[in-house]
Amino acid sequence: MKTIQEINEKIKKGNVVVLTAEEVIGLVEEKGIKEAAQTVDVVTTATFGPMCSSGIYFNIGHSKPRIKLGGGHATLGGVPCYTGLAAADLFLGANALPDDDPRNSVYPGEFRYGGGHVISDLVSGKDLVLEASGYGTDCYPRKNLKTYINIKDLNEAVLYNIRNCYQNYNVAINTSDKVIYTYMGILRQKLGNANYCSAGALSPLLNDPLYKTIGIGTKILLGGGVGFVSWWGTQHNPCVERTNKGVPKYPAATLALIGDLKNMSGQWLIGTSMVGYGVTLSVGIGIPIPILNEEILEYTAVKDEDILAPVVDYSKDYPQRENRILGLVNYAQLKSGHIEIKGKKVPTSSLSSIRKAREIADVLKGRIKSGEFLLTEAVEKIPSVDSKYRSKPLKERKV
Amino acid sequence: MERIKIVLHFPKQLVDKPIVYRLVKDFNLEFNILKAEVNPNEEGLLILELKGQDQDYKKGIEYLKNEGVRVQPLSQDVSMDRQRCVDCTVCVSLCPTEALEKDPQSGEVKFIKEKCIACGICVKACPYGAMKIEF
The missing domain is CATH 3.30.70.20 (Alpha-Beta Plaits)
Structure with missing residues (x-):
């Protein structure tokens, strides 16, 4: 019905119609799928929440005399970086912790600073101490380096997240008789609370459940700057059970994302501490969905009540990798503040921020309407329901 | 009076003395302990909700202060x-x-x-x- 080129022409002319994935629901209810699909050109989706498999790679420039960081040791802001790359390249993951962090030695451990916080400080323009050592070679004689670095002086600083944007996620609860500290937050004993982590009807992959438009090469808003989908993410698992509208009932697809850290903002990349678990990075992502036809529009009109999520016991079943759930609940129930499990009214909390997600969807909408953000055609699809692609558990073999 | 929440800081030398019960005995104040802890330096912290007559409340607080307990309202914390x-x-x-x-x-x-x-x-x-x- 419409092509991305045609939509881009409208963006350039300034007469494109853009709605957020929440706004489009009302329009479809009012005008029906057919008319709404003719009216709307782009639907913006967004999410903001902790995404552990995030990280940055960066090139510090060569020191004089030269030092080979590769194979050596390096810390940024006291947090260890990965040095298995060439002389001046480093990688820092969001979950990295300082060597001297007390961690869980005093249970549960606070985890107030780590990789995610370093990334947030770096993108916010703070000077950070880089400390490194190498073994010294004829061509890279220097053995030690200690200097301040700033993002503006780095050659490249790139956010590269190997798993973001989970399409749906578990609702975490605790049936044991003691409090537990998890990556899904503090879970009170005996079903004291239930934590979820998805923007629901605003979340990118829940609005394109079969990945008809979002694919490799899709231009997105990442950390407030421009980014791209670089691949499907790790643990991508599209072949899970779905509703009759194609929405997965369990965690399914994931995306690997890349973008220039120098154009991003500390407002959308925030270091995050999960008490008793560790540190991570909260990432803001906005993905535009071009309304190419009625089918695609219908997917974007998905409501919170149409999206189901599994309730998982993080005291036993999750740690022991038992494939058991206590039932399915929908996001309208989750967002209402209470769900019912085993006849008990359980208060809910979200790890993902709907307020920040709405801001991102609005920012993306604004950039598209002002003509500064054009849409891209995916250069390749990511594995979908017909792919037989599955995320496998580890098969341990006797050594 | 309304219920009032207060934070009491007990210096080390007062931690083992019976003090709070006198709020009931001498000043007719009803109390509910919201939080109690003794830190590694043996100083005590107690958060109480108090209910009683205004006059009694004032006298009770006065008594605590005279004993060396530091008193502050909870809402600032x-x-x-x-x-x-x-x-x-x-x-x-x-x-x-x-x-x-x-x-x-x-x-x-x-x-x-x-x-x-x-x-x-x-x-x-x-x-x-x-x-x-x-x-």
Whole structure:
């Protein structure tokens, strides 16, 4: 019905119609799928929440005399970086912790600073101490380096997240008789609370459940700057059970994302501490969905009540990798503040921020309407329901 | 009088003395212990909710101060940094007194100080360091 080129022409002319994935629901209810699909050109989706498999790679420039960081040791802001790359390249993951962090030695451990916080400080323009050592070679004689670095002086600083944007996620609860500290937050004993982590009807992959438009090469808003989908993410698992509208009932697809850290903002990349678990990075992502036809529009009109999520016991079943759930609940129930499990009214909390997600969807909408953000055609699809692609558990073999 | 929440700091030398019971015995004050702890330096911290006649309350507080207990109102102690808060709502279901609640429309998390008993669970749980507690 419409092509991305045609939509881009409208963006350039300034007469494109853009709605957020929440706004489009009302329009479809009012005008029906057919008319709404003719009216709307782009639907913006967004999410903001902790995404552990995030990280940055960066090139510090060569020191004089030269030092080979590769194979050596390096810390940024006291947090260890990965040095298995060439002389001046480093990688820092969001979950990295300082060597001297007390961690869980005093249970549960606070985890107030780590990789995610370093990334947030770096993108916010703070000077950070880089400390490194190498073994010294004829061509890279220097053995030690200690200097301040700033993002503006780095050659490249790139956010590269190997798993973001989970399409749906578990609702975490605790049936044991003691409090537990998890990556899904503090879970009170005996079903004291239930934590979820998805923007629901605003979340990118829940609005394109079969990945008809979002694919490799899709231009997105990442950390407030421009980014791209670089691949499907790790643990991508599209072949899970779905509703009759194609929405997965369990965690399914994931995306690997890349973008220039120098154009991003500390407002959308925030270091995050999960008490008793560790540190991570909260990432803001906005993905535009071009309304190419009625089918695609219908997917974007998905409501919170149409999206189901599994309730998982993080005291036993999750740690022991038992494939058991206590039932399915929908996001309208989750967002209402209470769900019912085993006849008990359980208060809910979200790890993902709907307020920040709405801001991102609005920012993306604004950039598209002002003509500064054009849409891209995916250069390749990511594995979908017909792919037989599955995320496998580890098969341990006797050594 | 209304119920009043106060924070009492007991110096080391007072920790093993029976003091709080005299609020009931001598001053007719009803109390409810919201939090009690003794830190590694053997100083004590007690958060109480008190109810009784205004005159008795004043006298009771006077008595505590004379004994060397430092008294401060509770409401100053827990605060929310709006700049850091992302409104994720992690704290909302943990708060035992519904002092943290989500606005159903905007999704914004509101901190209602009057309901806070300074248990500190929100401070521990907040992934963004937006909740602070000071005694």
